Amino acid sequence: MKKAIALFLIGMICILTACSGQDSQSALDPENPxxxxxxxxxxxxxxxxxxxxxxxxxxxxxxxxxxxxxxxxxxxxxxxxxxxxxxxxxxxxxxxxxxxxxxxxxxxxxxxxxxxxxxxxxxxxxxxxxxxxxxxxxxxxxxxxxxxxxxxxxSTEILYANQTALNEFFVATGQNASSLTSWEGAYQMAQQYYQYSGGRSLIGIDSLANYIIIGNRQLGVQIIDGANSQAVLNRQAMKKVFDVYYGGMSMGYFNAVGKFRSDDIKSGDLLAFVGSTSGAAYFPTWIEKDNTQSDIDFLALKYPVFEGGEDIAVSQxxxxxxxxxxxxxxxxxxxxxxxxxxxxxxxxxxxxxxxxxxxxxxxxxDGVSQKLTEMAAGETAEQNVAAVYQIALDQVEEGKTYASLPFNGSYTVRTYLEDSLESMCQSGKENAQALRDTGLDDDAVLKQLDLDARFEEWYAMVKNELDLSGIAYIEE
Amino acid sequence: MKKTMSLRRQLNIIMALIVVFQSVALILALAFFQVFDMLDAEAVRVFSSTTANQSQTLNDAQAKLIESFTQETELLNDNLLETTLDYGLAPEDIYLNDQAYDAVALAASQTLFSVLEQTDVTGAFMVLNGSNAKKDSESAHSALYLRNLTPELDKASNYQLNVGPIAIAKNYHLPTSTDWNLDMVIKADDQTNNFYFNPLNAAQNYKGSELARLGYWSPPQDILGDNQRVITYSLPLLDQAGNPYGVVGIEIEQSFFSDEYLSDEDFPYTDGFYMVAAVDDNQINTNWFVTGNVVAKAYLTNQNFLVLSKRNDEGLYATTMPGHFKVNLSLQTLNLYSENSPFVDENWSLLGVVPENVLRANSASIREKLIYVFIVTNLMAFAIVFVTMHFFTRKITRLSDYVKNLSPYDQVDFKSTGMREIDDLTAAITVFSQSLTNVSKTTSKILELSLLPMGGYEITENGKNVVLTDFLYWILHLDPGAVISKAEWEFCYARLTKEKIPDQESIFKYFDNYENRIYWLRIIEAKSPSGVVGVVMDVTSEIEEKNRLVDELENDALTGLFTATSFKRKVENRINEQIDGIGAMVFIDLDNLKYINDNFGHEMGDRLIIQASQIFRYFQKYGGIVSRISGDEFAVYLHGYSKPQILLNMIRNLYPYSEAFTLRMPTGEESRIRFSAGVAWYPKDGSDPDTLLKRADFAMYEAKSKEKGKLYEFDPEYYQKMSYLLENREAINRLLDEELITFAYQPIVDLKTGEVAAYEALMRSLLENFKGPQEILSVASAQSKLLQLERLVMQKVFQSIENHQKVIAGRKIFINSIPNQLLREEDRRQIIDRYQPFFKQVVIEIIERESTDSEMLLQKADFIRAHGMQVAIDDFGNGYSNELRVLNLMPDIIKIDIDMIQGIHKNDDKRNLVANLVTFCHEKEVLVVAEGIEDSADLQTVIELDIDYAQGYYLAMPDYKILDIPNVVKQEILENRKSSSEN
CATH class of the missing domain: 3.40.190.10 (Periplasmic binding protein-like II)
Structure with a gap:
C-alpha cells in the first residue's frame, strides 16, 4: 500500500514538473500545426x-x-x-x-x-x-x-525618367536633367516640354498625398503632427505645394492618365514620374510605339525638392x-x-x-551590395531596379527620409488632402482646356485660372473638412 | 473431516459464474455480428458520399463554367470572323495587319472583360497564331491576357493587363503588370504550352466537332513565366472551314480554385481536406495538385509520388503523408470532359483526405464507452449478488450465533427464519434445552440454601459466557441472571482482584463503589475438565478484626515506642481503668536535636532519638506509658499513684538516670543527652490525654524559655498570662507572611507654636490575636522573629509615609526601631534605594535597655545619621537610661519617658530632674520631647520647663488618619506659652 502511494506521488510530481516545463517552452507543436x-x-x-x-x-x-x-x-x-x-x-x-x-x-x-x-x-x-x-x-x-x-x-520615392525620350528633348532645347532636382525647376521644364512637344505632359506623380506631406516637410512643416495629434496648416508651404501641382495638372504640364504613372511611361504619355521604389520593376525597358516595342533607357533621379527646402523624401x-x-x-x-x-x-x-x-x-x-552587383550584371529590367537603389540607399543611409507620425484620424487628413486637390485639378484641367480653346496663350490661361483664389478655395475646403471630421488642426 | 465451505460462498460462486458467462456471451455476440466493423463501414460510407457529393458539385460547376465560356467563345469567334471579313483578310492572317489586329484585340478585350466579370475565374486570354509586333518571329504570338488580381472581391479596378496592346490598358484604365508584353512566347516542345497546342491540334484532328468537344483543361502551369501556377481551360478559335487560328481560354489560379471548389468548410472532419490531383496506378503524381490545405501543400511539394494502398473498406485508400500523418482517402474521378472528348483519358480526381483516427473516431469512442459500460455493469452485478446472498444467509448465520451465545439459564427462543426445514430443527432444539436447564437450576438452589456468604463461577473453554451464582451477581451489582460474556467477566474479575493483600493467601480488598464500603474477599480458582471453576467468599469481618489488633499494636518505627495516637488511646484507657488515681503527664523535648541534625546529619539525629528513647523507657518499670509524640518530643504518662510527690520524685530521678546515657559524636567526644521537661497533673491540670499533653507541653516551654534542661511543673497562672505566646505562634507567622500590620499616627506638638511638628508612627496589628504592639514584640521575640518584624515595620512604615506624603506635608515622622535588631545589608539597601528622599523627615527612635548591646546601638545610630535621618532616644529616664550613654549616642532628640512626665506638675523631684535634663540637652543642642501628656496641668508644667515638643492623649490620640490637634488645645498651648514667658 505504501509502495502504491509512493508511486502515485512520484507520478504526480512527474506530471506537475512536465506541465510546468512545458509552460516555459514554446506554445507551438509540430504535431498540431x-x-x-x-x-x-x-x-x-x-x-x-x-x-x-x-x-x-x-x-x-x-x-x-x-x-x-x-x-x-x-x-x-x-x-x-x-x-x-x-x-x-x-x-x-x-x-x-x-x-x-x-x-x-x-x-x-x-x-x-x-x-x-x-x-x-x-x-x-x-x-x-x-x-x-x-x-x-x-x-x-x-x-x-x-x-x-x-x-x-x-520603400522611398524617387524620380523615374525615360532617358531616351528625355534626351531627345534636351538635345533639341539645350536643357538638362539638373532642373529636375527642384519642383519649381520640374514645373518650368514641363512647361517648356509642353510647348516643345505640342501639348504633351512631362511628369506625373504617383502618390499625391506623399507629394503634399513631403512637400510640406521639405518646407519645414509637419502637416500630420502625430506628436500633438493634430494637423498643421501652413499657408506658405501649402501655397507652394498647391501652385506646382494645381498649375502643372491644370495646364497639362503634369499628367495622370493610366492607373499608375509607370503605365503612362509605357504608353508614352509621360516621360517621368515620381513614385515608390517598390514600383521599380514596373518601369519598362521598352515602350509600345506603333504596335511595336521601342527600347528605352532608364534614368533614376532623386525626389525633387522645393527651392529653399530640405532634401527629404518619404519613407514608407x-x-x-x-x-x-x-x-x-x-x-x-x-x-x-x-x-x-x-x-x-x-x-x-x-x-x-x-x-x-x-x-x-x-x-x-555585404548583403545589399552583393545583391546590387548581381542585379547590375543581370537583364535590363534588373539593371533598372539596381539603378533605383543607387538613389534610394543614399536617401536611407543619410537619413534623408521622413515618415509622418500618425494619429487617430491622420489617415482621413491624408486621404482628404489628396482627394480634394485631385478634384480641384480635375476642374482646373477642364477650365484650362476651355480657356485654351478660346485661343488664349498659357500665361493668360494661368492668370484666368487665378491660382491664388483657387488656393484659398482649396484651403477653405480642407479646413472645413477637418472641422467636420473633428480633427484638431492649427494654422500657421 | 470433510472440507466445508460456507453456504454464502457457494452461492456467491455460482451467481458470479452466471454473470461472467453472460458477459462472455455478449462479447462473442458483438464479435460475431461485427458490430464495430459495421460502425466503421458506416463512417466510410458517409465519408465516401461526402466526397462524392463534393465531386458532383465540382463537376457541375465546371460544366456550367464550360458551357458559359463556350458560348462566349462562339460569340467572339463570330465577331472576329466578321472583323476579318471587313478587312478582307483570312482569320489566320489577322495578326499581320496592324489595324485589323487592333480591332480584333479590342473586340477580344470586351469578351475577356465580360468573362472576367461574369465567371469565377482569375484570368482570361486569347492567343493568336502569330505576332503582330514581331511578325517574323515563329514563337511569338500576339495575345491578350487579362487577370483579375482579386477574384474574391470581383472588382474590375483590380484587373490587370499582362499581355496586350497598351491601348487596351488605357481603354479600361487598367494597370499593366511588371512583365507586361505585347506577345506570348509559345513553343511546341514546352509542356506548359499544352493549353495552346492541345485544343488547336484537337481542332485539326477532329474537324467539324462541336466546339465544346475541343476544350482542354490544363493542370496548374506557370504559363506567363511569373511563377503563378494556373489551371486553364482553353478552346480553339476556328475559321469558317473549322481551321484553328488561335485559342481563347480562362485561367483559374490554383489557390482560387481551391477556395472556390475545394472548400472544406462543409467537410465534417477535423484536419481533413480536399485535393485535386492526377491518380494513376494508385499513385498520386505530385508534379501538380491543388489543395487549400497549406500544411498538406507544404508537405507534398517536395514529394514526387504518394503511393496509395487500397483498403478493405469499400472504395477507400490509405497512405502516410510526409510528416507521418496516417490518412484515409476517398477517391472520385472528375468528369472534366464529355465521353467523346479527345482528352477523356486525362485523369483528374477529387480526393477527400481524412486523418485515420478522425474517420474512425466514432467506432473507437463507442468501443471505449462499451468497455466502461461492461466494467460498470459487471461490477454492479457482482455487488448485487454479494448483497442478496448476504441477506439470504444472514438468517441462518444469526440462528447459529444465537445458539452459540446462549447461556444455560437462558430461555431458548428461536426466531422464525421463514424457512420451514430450519424452523422445524429449531423447535426440536428448544424442547431439548428446556430439560437441560431444569437440571442446572437444582444445583444452584442447593448452594444458595447453604447460607454461606459465598458464590461460584464457571468459565468453559468453548463457551462465550460465564456462569455465575447469585452471590456474585449480588456483590457485583449485576442484574440477577444477566448473561455475562467472558470479556465482561474478565473486567469484573479484575475489579474483584485489583488489590491483593500481601502476606495473605488469596485475599483481596474490594471497594464497592455502589455501597461505598470495603469488602475483603477470598477468591480461589481451580481448573475443571472444561475450563475454570472459582469460589468467591466474603471474609470482611475476619479481616477487619485482625486489622484492628494490628493497628493497636503499632509502634513508632524508630524507637519502638507508642505512637501519639496509640499513646493517647492507652492513656485514656488507663485513666478510665482508675479514674480517681493521680497521674502525671511528662512532656519532654530534646534540647540539642536541631544542633545535632544541623551539624552531623539526620542519621546522628536518629541515633540521638533512639538513645533518648532508651532513657525514657526508664518509666516503663513504673508502669509508665512511653511515647514518641513527634520529632524530638516524647511523652510519658504515669498513673495510679496516691501522692504527686512520689511521682515527682520518680520523674526528677530521670535526670540523674539520664547521665549514664551519652551519644558518641563523630568527633569522638561523648555528648550528654539534654532535655527539658514539663509535668502536668491528673486530675489537677486536666482530665483527658489531650489537655494533659498541652499543659505539660506548656510547662516544658516555660522550662525551655527560662531554664533549658530543667523540669517545670505546670503553672496555671503563668499559663494564663503567657498562653498567647503559644497560641499566637501561628499568628505571628501569618502576620509576618501576609504583612498584616498598619500604622497609627500620633501628633507631636511644637510647644512654641502649638502646631503639629511631627507624628509618631505606631505599629498596629491587623490580626485580632494581638492586643497591642507589645504582644507582637513578645511573640516575635519568643519565636525569634524580631528581625523579620523590624524589616516588615521599616518597609511598611516607609511605604505608609510615601502614601501619606501629601498630608504629612514635610513634617517629621518618628519611627520605633526594635532594640537589638539591625537590619541586614540587603534589606537596608532596599529601603535606601526606594525611600531615600524621605529620610530627611524621618526620626528613628531607639531604646536603651540593660540588655541592649551597646555596640549595636552605636552602629545603628551611625547608620541612621549617615543616611540623613535623625536619632531619638525613646523612653528616656525610665530607669534603664543614663546620661552617659546619651552622650555616647549624640542623639538629635530625647523623648522623656511617660513615667517622668505624668504628674510632673505635682512632683518637684520629677520637675527638677526634667529641668536639669532640659538644660543639659539644650546645651548639647538636643531637642526634648515630653511623652504621655495626659492632662492640662502636666502640659502647662512642660511648657514652663521649656520642653520643645510634647505628645500624649491630652494633645491627640493616635489615629489611622493623619490629623491635626484640636484648636482648643493649640489655643491652650499658646496661652500657656504666653503666660510662662511673661513670668
Whole structure:
C-alpha cells in the first residue's frame, strides 16, 4: 500500500514538473500545426515574391515548428484596409480577422484602439528589436512602447525618367536633367516640354498625398503632427505645394492618365514620374510605339525638392501587424515575421522588387551590395531596379527620409488632402482646356485660372473638412 | 473431516459464474455480428458520399463554367470572323495587319472583360497564331491576357493587363503588370504550352466537332513565366472551314480554385481536406495538385509520388503523408470532359483526405464507452449478488450465533427464519434445552440454601459466557441472571482482584463503589475438565478484626515506642481503668536535636532519638506509658499513684538516670543527652490525654524559655498570662507572611507654636490575636522573629509615609526601631534605594535597655545619621537610661519617658530632674520631647520647663488618619506659652 502511494506521488510530481516545463517552452507543436492567414496588398511581382517567401517558410522553419502561413491578396492598400476594418468591426458578411496583415501606422493606431492588435513585445526580445533599422522600427512602435507593426520592407520615392525620350528633348532645347532636382525647376521644364512637344505632359506623380506631406516637410512643416495629434496648416508651404501641382495638372504640364504613372511611361504619355521604389520593376525597358516595342533607357533621379527646402523624401511601406489571438498563433506569427525580416530572406524578398530591407545587418554586411552587383550584371529590367537603389540607399543611409507620425484620424487628413486637390485639378484641367480653346496663350490661361483664389478655395475646403471630421488642426 | 465451505460462498460462486458467462456471451455476440466493423463501414460510407457529393458539385460547376465560356467563345469567334471579313483578310492572317489586329484585340478585350466579370475565374486570354509586333518571329504570338488580381472581391479596378496592346490598358484604365508584353512566347516542345497546342491540334484532328468537344483543361502551369501556377481551360478559335487560328481560354489560379471548389468548410472532419490531383496506378503524381490545405501543400511539394494502398473498406485508400500523418482517402474521378472528348483519358480526381483516427473516431469512442459500460455493469452485478446472498444467509448465520451465545439459564427462543426445514430443527432444539436447564437450576438452589456468604463461577473453554451464582451477581451489582460474556467477566474479575493483600493467601480488598464500603474477599480458582471453576467468599469481618489488633499494636518505627495516637488511646484507657488515681503527664523535648541534625546529619539525629528513647523507657518499670509524640518530643504518662510527690520524685530521678546515657559524636567526644521537661497533673491540670499533653507541653516551654534542661511543673497562672505566646505562634507567622500590620499616627506638638511638628508612627496589628504592639514584640521575640518584624515595620512604615506624603506635608515622622535588631545589608539597601528622599523627615527612635548591646546601638545610630535621618532616644529616664550613654549616642532628640512626665506638675523631684535634663540637652543642642501628656496641668508644667515638643492623649490620640490637634488645645498651648514667658 505504501509502495502504491509512493508511486502515485512520484507520478504526480512527474506530471506537475512536465506541465510546468512545458509552460516555459514554446506554445507551438509540430504535431498540431497552426495555420495563419496573412492578408496583404501586394500585387504582381510583389505578390509573387511574397508567396514564394511564404512557400519557402512553410516548407522549412514552418514545418519544423508547426506553423503554416496562408497568404491572401486583398487587392490594393485601400481594399486591404477596408477588409481589415470590416473584419475588426465585425461588419455583417465580413471575413474573420486575419492572423497577420499588412498594416500602415495610421491603421494600426485605429485598430489598436479597438483592442485588436497583439503587442509584439511579448514575442520579440530587445535584442531582436534592435536588429531593425531604428527609424523603421520606430514607425511600428506606438504609445511609447506598444510594438504593433513589424517592419518587413520599406520603400522611398524617387524620380523615374525615360532617358531616351528625355534626351531627345534636351538635345533639341539645350536643357538638362539638373532642373529636375527642384519642383519649381520640374514645373518650368514641363512647361517648356509642353510647348516643345505640342501639348504633351512631362511628369506625373504617383502618390499625391506623399507629394503634399513631403512637400510640406521639405518646407519645414509637419502637416500630420502625430506628436500633438493634430494637423498643421501652413499657408506658405501649402501655397507652394498647391501652385506646382494645381498649375502643372491644370495646364497639362503634369499628367495622370493610366492607373499608375509607370503605365503612362509605357504608353508614352509621360516621360517621368515620381513614385515608390517598390514600383521599380514596373518601369519598362521598352515602350509600345506603333504596335511595336521601342527600347528605352532608364534614368533614376532623386525626389525633387522645393527651392529653399530640405532634401527629404518619404519613407514608407506597410509592415505586418499581428492580430491579438491565441498564444500559438501569436507566437507563430512572430516566428514567421522574424524569419521574413532576417537578411537572408529579406534581401531576396525586398530587393527583387525595389523594396529596402529592414534589418541593419542587411546594410552593414555585404548583403545589399552583393545583391546590387548581381542585379547590375543581370537583364535590363534588373539593371533598372539596381539603378533605383543607387538613389534610394543614399536617401536611407543619410537619413534623408521622413515618415509622418500618425494619429487617430491622420489617415482621413491624408486621404482628404489628396482627394480634394485631385478634384480641384480635375476642374482646373477642364477650365484650362476651355480657356485654351478660346485661343488664349498659357500665361493668360494661368492668370484666368487665378491660382491664388483657387488656393484659398482649396484651403477653405480642407479646413472645413477637418472641422467636420473633428480633427484638431492649427494654422500657421 | 470433510472440507466445508460456507453456504454464502457457494452461492456467491455460482451467481458470479452466471454473470461472467453472460458477459462472455455478449462479447462473442458483438464479435460475431461485427458490430464495430459495421460502425466503421458506416463512417466510410458517409465519408465516401461526402466526397462524392463534393465531386458532383465540382463537376457541375465546371460544366456550367464550360458551357458559359463556350458560348462566349462562339460569340467572339463570330465577331472576329466578321472583323476579318471587313478587312478582307483570312482569320489566320489577322495578326499581320496592324489595324485589323487592333480591332480584333479590342473586340477580344470586351469578351475577356465580360468573362472576367461574369465567371469565377482569375484570368482570361486569347492567343493568336502569330505576332503582330514581331511578325517574323515563329514563337511569338500576339495575345491578350487579362487577370483579375482579386477574384474574391470581383472588382474590375483590380484587373490587370499582362499581355496586350497598351491601348487596351488605357481603354479600361487598367494597370499593366511588371512583365507586361505585347506577345506570348509559345513553343511546341514546352509542356506548359499544352493549353495552346492541345485544343488547336484537337481542332485539326477532329474537324467539324462541336466546339465544346475541343476544350482542354490544363493542370496548374506557370504559363506567363511569373511563377503563378494556373489551371486553364482553353478552346480553339476556328475559321469558317473549322481551321484553328488561335485559342481563347480562362485561367483559374490554383489557390482560387481551391477556395472556390475545394472548400472544406462543409467537410465534417477535423484536419481533413480536399485535393485535386492526377491518380494513376494508385499513385498520386505530385508534379501538380491543388489543395487549400497549406500544411498538406507544404508537405507534398517536395514529394514526387504518394503511393496509395487500397483498403478493405469499400472504395477507400490509405497512405502516410510526409510528416507521418496516417490518412484515409476517398477517391472520385472528375468528369472534366464529355465521353467523346479527345482528352477523356486525362485523369483528374477529387480526393477527400481524412486523418485515420478522425474517420474512425466514432467506432473507437463507442468501443471505449462499451468497455466502461461492461466494467460498470459487471461490477454492479457482482455487488448485487454479494448483497442478496448476504441477506439470504444472514438468517441462518444469526440462528447459529444465537445458539452459540446462549447461556444455560437462558430461555431458548428461536426466531422464525421463514424457512420451514430450519424452523422445524429449531423447535426440536428448544424442547431439548428446556430439560437441560431444569437440571442446572437444582444445583444452584442447593448452594444458595447453604447460607454461606459465598458464590461460584464457571468459565468453559468453548463457551462465550460465564456462569455465575447469585452471590456474585449480588456483590457485583449485576442484574440477577444477566448473561455475562467472558470479556465482561474478565473486567469484573479484575475489579474483584485489583488489590491483593500481601502476606495473605488469596485475599483481596474490594471497594464497592455502589455501597461505598470495603469488602475483603477470598477468591480461589481451580481448573475443571472444561475450563475454570472459582469460589468467591466474603471474609470482611475476619479481616477487619485482625486489622484492628494490628493497628493497636503499632509502634513508632524508630524507637519502638507508642505512637501519639496509640499513646493517647492507652492513656485514656488507663485513666478510665482508675479514674480517681493521680497521674502525671511528662512532656519532654530534646534540647540539642536541631544542633545535632544541623551539624552531623539526620542519621546522628536518629541515633540521638533512639538513645533518648532508651532513657525514657526508664518509666516503663513504673508502669509508665512511653511515647514518641513527634520529632524530638516524647511523652510519658504515669498513673495510679496516691501522692504527686512520689511521682515527682520518680520523674526528677530521670535526670540523674539520664547521665549514664551519652551519644558518641563523630568527633569522638561523648555528648550528654539534654532535655527539658514539663509535668502536668491528673486530675489537677486536666482530665483527658489531650489537655494533659498541652499543659505539660506548656510547662516544658516555660522550662525551655527560662531554664533549658530543667523540669517545670505546670503553672496555671503563668499559663494564663503567657498562653498567647503559644497560641499566637501561628499568628505571628501569618502576620509576618501576609504583612498584616498598619500604622497609627500620633501628633507631636511644637510647644512654641502649638502646631503639629511631627507624628509618631505606631505599629498596629491587623490580626485580632494581638492586643497591642507589645504582644507582637513578645511573640516575635519568643519565636525569634524580631528581625523579620523590624524589616516588615521599616518597609511598611516607609511605604505608609510615601502614601501619606501629601498630608504629612514635610513634617517629621518618628519611627520605633526594635532594640537589638539591625537590619541586614540587603534589606537596608532596599529601603535606601526606594525611600531615600524621605529620610530627611524621618526620626528613628531607639531604646536603651540593660540588655541592649551597646555596640549595636552605636552602629545603628551611625547608620541612621549617615543616611540623613535623625536619632531619638525613646523612653528616656525610665530607669534603664543614663546620661552617659546619651552622650555616647549624640542623639538629635530625647523623648522623656511617660513615667517622668505624668504628674510632673505635682512632683518637684520629677520637675527638677526634667529641668536639669532640659538644660543639659539644650546645651548639647538636643531637642526634648515630653511623652504621655495626659492632662492640662502636666502640659502647662512642660511648657514652663521649656520642653520643645510634647505628645500624649491630652494633645491627640493616635489615629489611622493623619490629623491635626484640636484648636482648643493649640489655643491652650499658646496661652500657656504666653503666660510662662511673661513670668
Amino acid at each position: 497552426v495555420t495563419l492567414n496573412l492578408w496583404h496588398y501586394y500585387t504582381g511581382d510583389n505578390k509573387i515574391a511574397m508567396e514564394e517567401a511564404i512557400e519557402s517558410f512553410n516548407q522549412s522553419v514552418g514545418m519544423e515548428s508547426g506553423v503554416f502561413v496562408n497568404a491572401i491578396a486583398q487587392g490594393s492598400v485601400l481594399e486591404l484596409e477596408e477588409a481589415v476594418t470590416a473584419a475588426a468591426n465585425g461588419t455583417v458578411g465580413a471575413a474573420e480577422m486575419p492572423d497577420l496583415f499588412s498594416c500602415y501606422p495610421d491603421k494600426a493606431v485605429e485598430l489598436d484602439a479597438l483592442g485588436k492588435l497583439c503587442d509584439l513585445n511579448a514575442y520579440f526580445t530587445q535584442e531582436e528589436k534592435d536588429k531593425y533599422v531604428t527609424e523603421f522600427l520606430n514607425g511600428g512602435i506606438f504609445d511609447e512602447d506598444r510594438f504593433l507593426i513589424v517592419p518587413t520592407v520599406k 511601406g506597410a509592415g505586418i501587424a499581428v492580430t491579438a489571438s491565441t498564444p500559438e498563433k501569436e507566437e507563430g506569427a512572430a516566428l514567421f515575421l522574424k524569419w521574413l525580416t532576417d537578411p537572408e530572406q529579406n534581401i531576396e524578398f525586398a530587393m527583387n522588387t525595389g523594396y529596402l530591407p529592414v534589418e541593419k545587418a542587411a546594410y552593414d554586411s
